[in-house]
Amino acid sequence: MIGFVVKRFVNYFILTAIATLLAYVLASLSLNPAQRYLGRNPQPSPEVVTSILNGLGVNPDIPVLERLWIWLSNLVTHGSLGITVDNQQVTDVIFARAGVSLRLLIIGSIIGAVLGVVFGVWGAVKQYRVSDQLVSYASFTVGATPTFVIGVVLMILATGLNGLTGHQLINFSGEYTAGLQGNFLVLFGDRINHLILPTITLSLTAAAGYSRYQRSAMLDVLSADYIRTARSKGMSRNSALVKHGVRIALIPMSTYFAYSFALLLTGATVVELVFSWHGMGEYLVHSVQQNDINGVAGSVMFASILVLIAGTLSEVVYAALDPRVRV
C-alpha cells in the first residue's frame, strides 16, 4: 500500500511541479508588468521602470527561462517566491491569506462530500421514486447554476431575512465585521456567522456534483452479485447496502475527488470574490489585474500544492478502501 501511494505521490509531484513552472512561464508571457507604471503621473523614467522590474525579477528583456531559473533558485535557496508589486514578500502574503482559503475549502469540501454521498446513495436506493427525482432535479439545478449566482441569490435571501426580522441575523460581507469589539466568543461567533453563506455556496456546488457521481456509482453496486450474497447470508437489504454497497461505491468516489478538486478550487475562488474574502483565489485574480507575475506564480504554486495534497489524499483513501491495489 505504501509503495502504491508513494508511486502516485511521485507522479502527482512531478505533474504539479511542471504545471507550476508552466504557469510561471505562461504568466510571464501574458502579463505586462511595465504597464502598471506607464499610466502613472508623473510618469517614471524608463530606467526607473527597468530597475523596478529588475528588482521584481520580471524584466521582459531577460529571457523567460532565465527568469524562471532565478525564481526557482530563489525558491530553493531562500524559500522566497519573490516580492509583489507592493513590495511585500509573496510568501508573507500567502501566509496571511492561506488560512482564509483553507477554512473555506476544508469545511466546504467536507460538508459537500458528506451531503453528496448521502444524497447520492439515497437517490440510487430510491431510484425513480419521488425522493430520487427530487434529489436529481435539485442537483441538476444546482449544477446548472454558476457558483456566483448561488452566492448572490443567497445574499438576496439573507438580506430579505435580515429585513424581515429587523436584525442583522446573517452577515455576508467579508470574513469578519471590521472593528467589532468583544471577547473571543463574540469574535468567534462573528466569524462563524460570516462563514455561513460562503460555506453553503461552496458545499452546494460540490454536493451537486458528488451526488450525481455517487448515485451512478451506487447504482452500479446495487445490482452487484455480492449484495445478493450478503442478503442470502441473512443480512437485511439496508444493512447489506450499507455494509457491502456503500463501502464499495465509495471507491470510485475517492478518484473522483481528485479530479473534481480543480472544480472545488474554482468554486472557492468564485466564493471569495463574491463575498469579498481575502483568500488565495482572490489574490490570484488581483495579481493578474495588477500584472504581478510573482503574485500569480505564488498563488498558482499554492493551488498546485493543494492539488498535490488532495490527489495524494485521495490515493491514500483509495488504497485504504480497495485491497486490490495494495501491493
Place this chain on the structure above:
Amino acid sequence: MSMVEDAQVLPVTPKAQKRTNRPTSRGRLIFAKLARTPRFWVGTLTLLVIVLWALFGLAFYAYNATSQDVMSMNTAPTGNHWFGTDEIGGDIYAQTVVGLRKSLLIGFVVGPVSALLAGFIGALAGYLGGVWDRVIVWFIDLLLVLPALYILIMLYPLIKGGSWVIVMVYLAIFSWMILARVIRAQTSSLRDRDFVKAARFMGVKTSTIIRRHIIPNVSSLLIIDATLGVGAAILTETTLSYFGFGVQPPDVSLGTLLSSGTGAATTRPWLFIFPAAILVITVLATSLAGDALRDAVDPTSGANRD
C-alpha cells in the same frame, strides 16, 4: 442450396420478423427509449424555446439592448419594460435577449468543438496505445492539474480589448481534457473487442478500423458530451465574464449582464434575477437532455434491481 432444406436449419424468418421490412437500427432503438423519457422532452423542448426566443425575442419589442428610456430609470418590471430597467434606463429584457444570443452561440460552438477535440485526441491515444498513449495521457493530466478557470484568468491580458471570439477559442482549448480521458478508455477497451480483432485478422487497415468500428462506437459518448459541453461552456463563459475576464464590453453576454446587475441585486433584484433565471434554465435544459441521452445509450441503465 441443399442446406436450406436440411433438418438442422433454424427457422430464422418467423412471420413476426418478416412484417417489418425496415430494420430497426440502434439509433432508432435509442430514439424510442428517449421518446419515453420525460427528461429528454423537457430538456430539448425548453432548449428549443430558448433558442427561438433568443432569435425572435426582440422582433416585436419596442426597445433594443442599447436603447435608454430616460423616462423610466430603475423601474421594476412593467408592461413596457418586461424585465425592468437599470439606472440609465436600459431595458433588461432586451439586454437579456442579446446576452443570451452570445452565450448560446459560445455554448453551441464550444461544446461540440471541444467534444470533437476530445474524440480525436482520446481515440488516438486509445488506439495507438503504448508510448503514445502514455505521453498523451500524461499531457492531459498536466492540463488537469490546475483549474481551467485559473489558466483562463491568467490569459486575460491577451483577451483584454479583444473580441468575444477569442474567449470562445480559449474555452474550447481548455475544456476537452476529461472527456478525452473517457474516450481514450473506451477506445482502448474497444481495441481488445473481438470484432476489432476479427477486422485486424481480416487484414483491414488501421485507419479503416478506426473509421468503421471505433468512431461509430464512441460517437454516442461524443454526442452526449457535446450536449453537456454546451451547458458547461455557458457556465464557464458567464463566470469568466462575470468577473471581467471573459467577454469584454461593448459585447454583451449573460455574464457581463449579471456582473452589472450584481451591485444592486439586493435592492433591485430584477437586474439580477431575470438574466440569472434564463441562464439557469438554459444550462439545466442542456444537462437534462444530455443526461437523458446518456441513459438511453447506456444499455444497463434503467434496470431497477434491488
Place this chain on the structure above:
Amino acid sequence: MTEPLTITGKRAPAVTPVLEVDNLSVTFGRGANEVKAVRGVSYHVNPGEFLGIVGESGSGKSVSSMAVMGLLPSSARIRGSVRFQGRSLLECSDAELSGIRGKDISMIFQDPLSALTPVYTVGHQIAEGLLLHDKKLSRQGAAARAVELLKLVGIPSPERRAEAFPHEFSGGMRQRAMIAIAIANDPQLIIADEPTTALDVTIQAQILEVMQEAKEITGAAVVLITHDLGVVAGNADRIAVMYAGRLVETGGVDEVFHAPAMPYTIGLLRSMPSMASSQSRLVPLEGRPPSLAALPPGCPFAPRCPLVIDACREAEPALSGTEEHPTHQAACIRSSEITSGKLTRSEVFPRPAPVLEGAPAGTDGREVLSLKGLVRHFPLLKGAVFKRQIGTVRAVDGVSFELGSGQTLGLVGESGCGKSTTIMEILELAKPQQGQIRVNGVDVADLSKRDRLKMRRDIQVVFQDPMASIDPRLPVHDVIAEPLTVHGVSKKDQQRKVAEMMELVGLDPEMASRYPHEFSGGQRQRIGIARALVTDPKILVLDEPVSALDVSIQAGVINLLKDLQLQLGLSYVFVAHDLAVVHHIADHVAVMYLGRIVEYGTSDDVFSRPRHPYTQALISAVPIPDPALERTRVRVLLDGDLPSPTDDIPGCNFRSRCPLYQLLPEEQRLRCRDEDPSLRTVDDTSVACHYAEHDALIDTVAKR
C-alpha cells in the same frame, strides 16, 4: 439410492417436505413490457433430498429460486405460495426472511468472482454469516469457525487463506468459499444456482464433490439449478425440467434420463454431444425458446416440437403423471404415447442424415497448417517508477502440430493453458518469437506485406462470443462483407457473395439489412461463420465457437460446421474446453497444459485410451448425462488449480497436480522431478509423460 424418496405431491406425504412451492409465478414489468418469467411452478423438496432443476437460459429456473429466497427486486410481482418447513415465505417481511436466509436456507451463486465482496477478507465474509445468526458468538469464535469451514471445503492452509481477499483466490477456491458460507449455519436447504458453470471441468468435478460432502455433513436438502444435464445426472435424486417459465417434466433421475416423457426433455438429451459416441451427427432442437413477453396460447414448446398436433396449440397441458408412475410427471398431451413406447425417442428426434457422405470434397489430406516449436512468452513487469522484469509468462512454450486439409484438430485444455494464445499467434501471420508457422507450406515469417494480406483470404476466424465478435453498429450485410472489402471485391460481387453465404449457413438472405441485435445467439454465430467463409478460406480457426450457446442451439451449429467441412473441404483448428464437443468434431486432438502439448493423437485414440494422467483426469471430469453410468464411474480428480504460468517448475510441470505422481514409488518420482518429459510415441499417440505406459492410475482408482 436408485429409488428416490419422493412421494407424490397430491397424496398425503409421508415425510414433510422442507420446501413446498405451489403455483409460483413471477412477473416483471407492466402492460406491453410484461414478462411472465415464471408461470405456475409447483415442486417440493424432501429433507436430505437432491433436486436438480434443469433448463436453458431464460427458462425461469433462476428467477423461481430467487423468489423462494425473497431476493427478487421489488418490481417483481410474485404470486402463489412458498412454504418452508410449513412457514409461508411469501408472507414474511424482509426482516423475518433475513432470519431464515443463511440460517435455514442458503444459496450458492454462479459467478464466484462477483459473488464475494471484493473489499472484505474471505474469512470475514464467512464469519459475518455466522455472527448474523448467532448473537452469542464472539468475533474470535466466528473467525476460528470460519477457518474450520474453509478447511472443511478443502482449502489448503486455511488460517492464512482466511486473511486473503477474494481477488487472491482462484475461481475454484472462491466457489469453495461460497460453499463454506452456505453451510456455515447448518442449513436445512441449500440452493445452488449454476455453481459450476463459470469453472473448468476439472474444477467443476472438484466443486461437485465438495457439494456432495457439504450435503452429507449438514444433512441439508439441495436444489441444484443448471443448464447442464450431465451435472445433475450423477448427483440428483430427482429432476425437474423447466421450459418457458414452467415445469415441463419432473421425476426420479433415472426415470427422466432413461424414459423421458416430454419431447423437450428428449430433445435436450439427444442434442447433447456425448463422450461415448463421436462421429454421428448431433440431433438439433430446432427454433428457440419463446419470448416470455407475449406467449401464444397452447403449449409453449409446440413451435419446436416434432410431435405437435392441433390440440397442442389450444391449451397449455398441465403437469400430470400416469397410473404406474405417479411421481414421473410431464406436461404433454402425448406423453402417454411416449411412455407407453408407441413413440420411441429416436422417432421423436431422428438423427439427421449427413449432407454428404464420405470424404470431404477436394481434400487430399496434405498439410495446410503446421506449427514447429511455437513459443510466445510475455515479460512480467513490476515496479513503481521503473519497470523491471520479474518473470516470464510462458503462455505458449514450444507447440508443434500439423493440420491436413479437410481435417479438424481439436485443441483442449483448462483456461489459461495457452490454447487461445496459440491460435492468436497463428492468426497474426507474423514471425513468432521462436519456432515456425507454415500455412499452405509457406513460412509466414517470409511473407511480404502484400502476400500476407493475400494469405488472410485463406485463414479466417470464428470467435467464442457472437455478441462481442460482431460490430453492433453495422448491418449484417456489412458485417459479412467486411473481409471482402480488404481484397477489392466489387459491391455487386459482395452482395452476391453475402447472399450466398447467408443461405449456406442457414440464414435468410433477405435479412441482410438487419442489425445484429435482432438475431438470437445461435443466429449470430452463424453470421460469424458466414463472415469467416465469405473469402472461400481453406482454414477456419474456431475459438470456442459453441460454448456461449445453449445446448439445444449448440447441436445445430456443430452440425453446420461438420456439413460445411464436407461441402467445402475446410480444415478446422477447433479450440474448446468442452471435451464432448471436441470428441464429436475433431479428427485429431492436442491436449495442452501450461503452454505445451502433453498428448496428441487421433480423437478416437486419445478419448478412448488416454495416456497422459492429465488427459485421463480431464476426460473423467466430464459429466455424462446418464445417471447409471455416472454413479458407477470412477473419477481421476486433480488437486488444486492450474499453477501460474510464471512458475518455473523443474522437471515435469504437471507434477504438482499429477495423480499418477502421488502413486509412484519414490525412485520413480525422481525422474518426474528432474527430467522434463518430451513428447514420445506410445501406441500411436504422442505423450509427454515418463510413465505413460503405467496403468497404475486407472487400476488403483478403480480399487478405491
